[in-house]
Amino acid sequence: MILATFLQDPNFIRVLYIIAFGLFIYGLSGLTGPRTAVRGNQIAAVGMGIAVIATLLLPELGSNWVLIIVGVVIGTIVGVPAARQVKMTQMPQMVALFNGVGGGAVALIAWVEFRRSGGYQDTATYVTIFSLFAAIVGSVSFWGSNIAFGKLQEIIPGRPITLGRAQQFVNIALLAGAVACGVAIAGGSHAEILIIGLLVLAALLGNAVVLPIGGADMPVVISLLNAFTGLSAAATGVALNNTALIVAGMIVGASGTILTNLMAEAMNRSIPAIVRGGFGGVVTAGGTGDDGVEKTVRSTSAADAAIQMSYANRVVIVPGYGMAVAQAQHAVREMTKLLEAKGVEVAFAIHPVAGRMPGHMNVLLAEADVPYDQLKEMDDANGEFGRTDVSLVIGANDVTNPDAREKQDSPIYGMPILNVDESGSVIVLKRSMNSGFAGIDNPLFYNEKTAMLFGDAKSSVNEITEELKAL
Amino acid sequence: MLVTNLAILVLAGFVGYAVISKVPNTLHTPLMSGTNAIHGIVVLGAIIVLGSGVGGWLSKLLLVIAVAFGTINVVGGFLVTDRMLGMFKAKREEPKQEAGE
Numbered sequence: 373m374i375l376a377t378f379l380q381d382p383n384f385i386r387v388l389y390i391i392a393f394g395l396f397i398y399g400l401s402g403l404t405g406p407r408t409a410v411r412g413n414q415i416a417a418v419g420m421g422i423a424v425i426a427t428l429l430l431p432e433l434g435s436n437w438v439l440i441i442v443g444v445v446i447g448t449i450v451g452v453p454a455a456r457q458v459k460m461t462q463m464p465q466m467v468a469l470f471n472g473v474g475g476g477a478v479a480l481i482a483w484v485e486f487r488r489s490g491g492y493q494d495t496a497t498y499v500t501i502f503s504l505f506a507a508i509v510g511s512v513s514f515w516g517s518n519i520a521f522g523k524l525q526e527i528i529p530g531r532p533i534t535l536g537r538a539q540q541f542v543n544i545a546l547l548a549g550a551v552a553c554g555v556a557i558a559g560g561s562h563a564e565i566l567i568i569g570l571l572v573l574a575a576l577l578g579n580a581v582v583l584p585i586g587g588a589d590m591p592v593v594i595s596l597l598n599a600f601t602g603l604s605a606a607a608t609g610v611a612l613n614n615t616a617l618i619v620a621g622m623i624v625g626a627s628g629t630i631l632t633n634l635m636a637e638a639m640n641r642s643i644p645a646i647v648r649g650g651f652g653g654v655v656t657a658g659g660t661g662d663d664g665v666e667k668t669v670r671s672t673s674a675a676d677a678a679i680q681m682s683y684a685n686r687v688v689i690v691p692g693y694g695m696a697v698a699q700a701q702h703a704v705r706e707m708t709k710l711l712e713a714k715g716v717e718v719a720f721a722i723h724p725v726a727g728r729m730p731g732h733m734n735v736l737l738a739e740a741d742v743p744y745d746q747l748k749e750m751d752d753a754n755g756e757f758g759r760t761d762v763s764l765v766i767g768a769n770d771v772t773n774p775d776a777r778e779k780q781d782s783p784i785y786g787m788p789i790l791n792v793d794e795s796g797s798v799i800v801l802k803r804s805m806n807s808g809f810a811g812i813d814n815p816l817f818y819n820e821k822t823a824m825l826f827g828d829a830k831s832s833v834n835e836i837t838e839e840l841k842a843l
Numbered sequence: 844m845l846v847t848n849l850a851i852l853v854l855a856g857f858v859g860y861a862v863i864s865k866v867p868n869t870l871h872t873p874l875m876s877g878t879n880a881i882h883g884i885v886v887l888g889a890i891i892v893l894g895s896g897v898g899g900w901l902s903k904l905l906l907v908i909a910v911a912f913g914t915i916n917v918v919g920g921f922l923v924t925d926r927m928l929g930m931f932k933a934k935r936e937e938p939k940q941e942a943g944e
Contacts, residue, residue: 396881397858403877404866410928413877417921420884427887433894436903440890443907447886447914454915455922460930466923467876470883474916477885480909484892484902498845595875602882606855610848612888618848619855620884626859627878631871724871731871738930749867 380431386615388426393619395419400623406744423616460739461696464729465524468517468594471601475513478604479574482507483567485611491562503611504554507567508574509604513597515578520594523582534584540648546577581647589646591729592635596643599628635725641787669805672823674832677764677799678839684761686717688753690790691733692726694767694802698829704766705740707833710840720746721753721763721790723771753790760795765816767801767829773814783812798822801832873927880920886913 378384396419402412427433451470458466482503486492492500522528535542553570585593602624609617636643681687689708695701708718720742726733734747748756757763765772768790775782776789792798798821805817816822825832866874889909897903 393855397862400859400877400881401862403874404862404870406867406870406931409870409873409931410925413873413880413921413924413928416877416881417925420881420917420921423884423887424890427890428894430891430894433891435896436893436906439903439907440893440910443889443893443910444886444914446907447911448918450911451915451917451919452922455919455926458923460927463872463876463923463927466919467872467879470876470916470919470923471879473912474879474882474885477889477909477912477916480905480912481885481888481892484897484905484909487899487902488892488897496845598875598879598882601885602878605882605885605888606852608885608888610845610852612891613844613848614887614891615848615851617884617888618851620881622852622855623859623862624878624882626856627863628875630860630863631866631875631878634866635871729872729875731873734870735872735927735930738927744931 379429382431385426385429388422388429389614389616392419392423392426392616393623395422396620396623400627423620426616459699460701460736461699462525463735464591464594464727464732465521467729468521468524468590468597471594471598472514472517472521475510475517475597475601475604478506478510478601478608479514479571480510481608482510482611483571486557486567487564491557491564491567493562497558499611500558501554502607504557504570506604506607506611507570508550508554509600509607511571511574512578512581513601513604515575516582516597516600517578517594519579519582520590520597524590528583530586530590532584532586535580539580539584543577543580546573546580549573550577585646589641591725591727591732592632592641592643592646594729595628595632595635596647599625599632602626602628669817670820670823672799672825674825674835675839676823677825678836678843680797680799681711681716681762681764681836682714682840682843684716684796686719686756686760687711687762687764688748688757688760688792688795689718689720690726690763690765690768690772690792691720691722691737692766692768692771693732694769694829696727696732696736696767698767698831700766700830700833701736701740701742703830703833703837705737705742707837707840708742710837714840714843718746719748719753719756721748721750721757721792723750723768723790724788726768726771750788750790757791757794761797763792763795763798765792765798765800765802766833767803769802769814770812772816773812774816774819775812775814792816793819793821796821800824801829802826803828873924876920876924876927880917880924883913883916883918883920886910886917889913 399412399416402408523530550573553566557566602621606621722733772792776784776787893906
């Protein structure tokens with residue numbers, strides 16, 4: 373009995389919460405370095421465990437134990453296998469999905485809060501406001517994340533789906549509608565239709581905001597929605613007067629915002645411009661040049677590529693989404709080993725937004741046991757293309773497009789790119805001459821230094837590997 | 844209570860800012876996934892509201908879904924991050940067996 377009293381002492385529970393968010397912060401700071409990251413994540417997970425235990429000790433808990441267990445069991449049954457089995461290439465959509473359910477939970481909590489207080493009767497106004505804020509943002513995050521998942525999983529077309537000029541008006545109207553429902557509730561209306569209307573309008577807003585965004589911008593969107601879910605969790609924390617939720621949610625909200633900004637900067641785009649959407653929709657001229665000059669591409673064979681690389685001193689590999697789609701990372705690793713055995717210096721140049729998520733390439737290559745000190749970030753890599761004999765571009769496009777440097781009217785003008793055209797020669801592995809995700813033509817392919825090796829990235833790399841073995 | 848919570852809110856915001864402002868690109872995906880797991884803490888909110896008593900089958904159903912959602916967010920998020928980070932290796936040792944696909 374004494375033990376129970378002690379365990380349920382509000383101050384003891386508060387201390388547990390403090391330990392928990394201390395561990396979150398410590399763990400997160402570990403996540404910022406490759407050497408400490410695994411432990412950092414585990415420390416944060418321990419923090420989460422402590423926060424859950426502390427919550428279960430709360431004296432006001434006393435009913436519905438069975439239902440709590442049912443919910444946790446369902447969540448575990450769904451979450452664990454999903455996390456265990458997802459392929460590394462599908463990581464971005466998995467994160468989108470996990471983020472979405474978090475936002476969904478926030479929205480559902482707010483809805484039930486409304487129901488059990490009879491429309492926030494006898495509730496402090498600030499609690500109502502924070503709870504409604506959480507409801508709107510949570511619902512936007514849930515639906516937006518699901519759309520992002522659908523696009524990355526290619527259930528929904530990756531290209532922008534827009535209402536054209538009306539888009540912005542529709543978005544603003546939806547937001548205004550959701551806020552109006554919220555204002556009516558805060559003003560004293562108790563009709564449940566208002567909270568349902570708020571959630572539905574916010575849901576439509578989540579759809580309307582993410583559908584027009586092209587697949588190339590998806591990483592930034594997921595990161596932004598991640599920050600949103602964090603903020604909504606913090607708002608739920610204020611409404612429920614729960615410190616752990618406030619701190620954890622806010623840390624995610626703040627760090628997610630910065631991360632989003634870093635990604636947007638890497639693409640030289642502003643977050644508002646991305647959210648306004650339609651980037652991928654600005655399709656400019658295709659294969660033939662708009663300057664009237666007929667452009668030709670030179671194609672090469674796996675054998676030629678193998679010979680060229682094996683006689684190089686230094687080869688830089690530039691991976692992109694094509695490598696991820698073709699699951700070519702292991703094949704690339706094998707080819708790299710062979711080249712190194714022949715005394716060729718091999719490095720990987722990683723553009724910050726290569727793939728569908730920042731660091732996406734790093735994860736894939738790490739999966740294939742490429743040591744991370746072989747992966748060069750953009751600034752380091754760009755300093756060294758001058759002394760590189762061969763750049764091998766595997767399924768990357770927009771991040772190598774010289775138009776970003778030179779052509780002022782290009783939609784991607786100003787985006788920092790990997791200057792592969794400074795190297796001695798360039799080999800591009802590509803499925804076809806289709807333009808990249810941004811739908812823009814890439815003059816690199818017509819450069820006289822460039823040779824194209826058409827085909828699926830994985831089989832092309834395998835062919836090169838076979839040729840290397842035969843040399 | 845509101846003022847204390849607001850103070851915590853603001854301070855936590857700055858902590859989040861300070862912790863993240865220097866991260867190598869290499870770790871952006873795991874970091875996003877890790878912070879994603881942390882906001883799964885909303886599961887606590889769902890547990891508190893459910894455990895402190897709600898009536899009506901609809902409210903209960905909504906909360907069970909919320910608890911399940913939150914659990915997926917937490918458990919899945921940490922596991923996925925762990926899997927990703929486990930693949931980062933500093934030096935080339937003898938290649939381990941490759942993860943099943």
